[in-house]
Amino acid sequence: MPAKRKPAPATAEHAPLQLEHFLPYRLSILSNTISQAIADDYQRRYDLSMTEWRVMAVLARFEGLSAREVAERTAMDKVAVSRALSRLVEAGRVNRDTHDGDKRRSVLGLTEAGWAMHDEVAPMARAREREVLARLDAEEQIWLGRILDKLQMGNRERGTGNKS
């Protein structure tokens, strides 16, 4: 438990940042705590990293994506995707074919085993999300959605980080 302690007196003229009220910092703590809690659920149990899970999640929704498309949809960079995929293919959770008309591209999809795992993990993830949202009342949930939309929108304009 952090000891109660007065702010340093000598610093009045320095206008130090109050980390605990600083939006980027708060977001970062909150996000890490939540994501980590969810990841803990499947990390040990299934030997599945968060990045791997994200890849599986988009492949569950969109069959036949290429690695680059997976990268776009997960907001991961292509190296991270490549690594996640090689582990997933290795583990027999994803199959990787080669595109008919373009031998550079891969055509990705979940295997039977991949689907089975997905169908166990997805409900877990959703349940965790519900737990988090349950701390808010209905009105707050609506505002949260709206606010995230707006904040996210602003970021998109500044570039989503995809290097060209």
Add this chain to the structure above:
Amino acid sequence: MPAKRKPAPATAEHAPLQLEHFLPYRLSILSNTISQAIADDYQRRYDLSMTEWRVMAVLARFEGLSAREVAERTAMDKVAVSRALSRLVEAGRVNRDTHDGDKRRSVLGLTEAGWAMHDEVAPMARAREREVLARLDAEEQIWLGRILDKLQMGNRERGTGNKS
């Protein structure tokens, strides 16, 4: 630009997660984008990592903390703090004495140079925060504050990650 593509038809019965509406995922993207944008400001210019900046920020507010107290206040683990501190001390931005009554503890504070850097970086960080918040109207900002408080509160109970 992600090609428009229909959801895989065969997956109706699998109830795949919609990542783009999944709260933990959205928070994670948002948080990383914002933090990274801020960090870019000082990373190159001052050769200062985000963890180092956080340490400096709490030392600006609370003089004479020990490394452990810094860890508590930054929500970083003690190893990360130790590393950040050794870089900061090395660079002459933080000074580290030994506690009078307890030779294990360090007594930390910003040096002159540390304060000078702080007084340049803090306003930059605040400006960035304002940019982000400017995407929201006054009402939304109030709701956001309230919502973050509630979400954060829930996490605290579950344990903030500090191993004992």
Add this chain to the structure above:
DNA sequence: TCGTTATAGTTACAAATGAAACCACTTGCA
């Protein structure tokens, strides 16, 4: 007062991440 246990902080090693170089293939254009 001595030995056990706890705490502050660092070090050492392994795993994850990021950046750049790279290979294979495709496209566009002279």
Add this chain to the structure above:
DNA sequence: TGCAAGTGGTTTCATTTGTAACTATAACGA
């Protein structure tokens, strides 16, 4: 055609981060 430039994806290497073990000191209890 054929060759320069672009794209999809992987590999390599350096850096960062996480975990466990370790050192030094302090606190507690018999």
